[in-house]
Amino acid sequence: MDATILMPLSLDEAVDALARDPRALPVAGGTDLMPRVNAELVRPSALVGLAKVADLRRWGYEDGFAMLGAGLTWARLADADLAALVPALAAAANEVGTAQVRAMGTLGGNILASGRPADSLPVLAALEATVSCRSPGGVREVAPHLLEPRSGPIAEQLLRPGELITGVRVPLLRGVQEFVKAPVGAGRYLTLALVAGPVVGDVRCAVGGAHPGPVRAFEAERWLAGRMDARSGRLSDARDAADFGRLVADEVRPEAEQRAARAHLRHVVAVCARRAVQRAFGG
Amino acid sequence: MSGPGFGDALGGDATPTTSYVLRVNGEARLIENAWIGENLLYVLRERLGLPGAKDGCGQGVCGTCTVQLDGVAVAACLIAAATLGDREIRTIEDLDNDPETADVQRALIEAGAVQCGFCVPGVVTSVCALLARVAEPSEVEIRRALDGHPCRCAGPHPMVDAVRIAARRRVPRQTHSTMMFNVIAPPTSGGAE
Secondary structure (H helix, E strand, O other), X not given: OOOOEEOOOOXXXXXXXXXXXXXXXXXXXXXXXXXXXXXXXXXXXXXEEOOOOHHHHOEEEEOOEEEEEOOOEHHHHOOHHHHHHOHHHHHHHHOOOOHHHHXXXXXXXXXXXXXXXXXXXXXXHHHOOEEEEEEOOEEEEEOHHHOOOOOOXXXXXXXXXXXXXEEEEEEOOOOEEEEXXXXXXXXXXXXXXXXXXXXXXXXXXXXXXXXXXOEXXXXXXXXXXXXXXXXXXXXXOXXXXXXXXXXXXXXXXXXXXXXXXXXXXXHHHHHHHHHHHHHHHOO | OOOOOHHHHHOOOOOOEEEEEEEEOOEEEEEEXXXXXXXXXXXXXXXXXXXXXXXXXOOOOOOOOEEEEOOEEEXXXXXXXXXXXXXXXXXXXXXXXXXXXHHHHHHHXXXXXXXXXXOHHHHHHHHHHHHHHOOOOOHHHXXXXXXXXXXXXXXHHHHHHHHHHHHHHHOOOOOHHHHXXXXXXXXXXXXXO
16 A cells, blocks of 8 residues: 555544645545646645545534534535525535536535635634544634634634544524625635524624635624514614625725725625625515 | 646656556546546546546636546546545546437537537536436526536527427426326236236
């Protein structure tokens, strides 16, 4: 058995393989790694193929939480059963790439994807989900919404060297979940995940693609929660959606090199937030 | 567009290689001493002599490299061939043996979806995977299944029409009387004892 390709059969074997060779790259779907390999930007010295690790593709319930394996593909996350559990993640899955990419790309791979994370991470931040990072020493749970989205690549904050993402733990929430995605040029996207429970008076909103990590708009969330009628679950005023959009944009402040681009991104964030609220509350 | 065969050309540092078995079109094929970063498209075209899937963008955008992996349409250029394990690959060369594929090809021509033709093997592969999964797909299902085939000659609409034509021909239309017949005497119930 040569050591340049390893095909572990279990999670333990997979993390052992990654621990033995720190330069080895884990490969699940390959949709994030292979474009860089094809473009000669990455030359892997060893690969750990995850195709035979069945535990990565499992999902189930655990007291009020959905446990989703990191190896679940976008196509699987968009299926009706998982869409009923975590609607915002299914909505994000439906907007990813092409059918061929959705068939191969996985949740875990997307969490660590190069570039500004815009698909799964804002949803996980809005749902206050945790990511399970496993190493031979044990499992560490990391909450993406508690990291520092503006300070650097989120994957480096999330995962320590030698760790493997094995799954996410998503709270099953009542209320509506919305996901809005907007292309902003040069292959870049801005996304916004909104979770609103009119019954419990709770609003959570996270923006992806604006910074190296997903950014929560805590003040705007509190403002919108205050505008909700606890009994009917409606907003006090038809203009609340647009006002919420402006508040989110002010708080998130998307980054771009040029001032005009920053202004444009701010506008896009405001529109995404307004549309999410309009879809969630009607009007 | 360069394939990943640049491994040999770059030289210098040692290129990590491996040997493995790929299940392609119902046969086990041995791949020997191949660079570990080779994508499935390169292996199919350059090592196994199956040039049906085309090398377009190398980034998983154009859909010309589409093959079926366990019956699902995937982009071969985004797959690290050495990490596939025992998953079953089917290319357009093998799909071409199915009579259903000829129906899809004819429907694409009739609908005017074939112009320069470069993307067509990928489109046929995707359509065959879709029709094997859903006998009569809705327009939304068709458009979602084909969203990875940005055809710049004919545009997407003739492709959608073609899938409808192929699906209609494939599914024998159930008339009221055949449905009633099935309810009263299911064809599998056997004869009189």
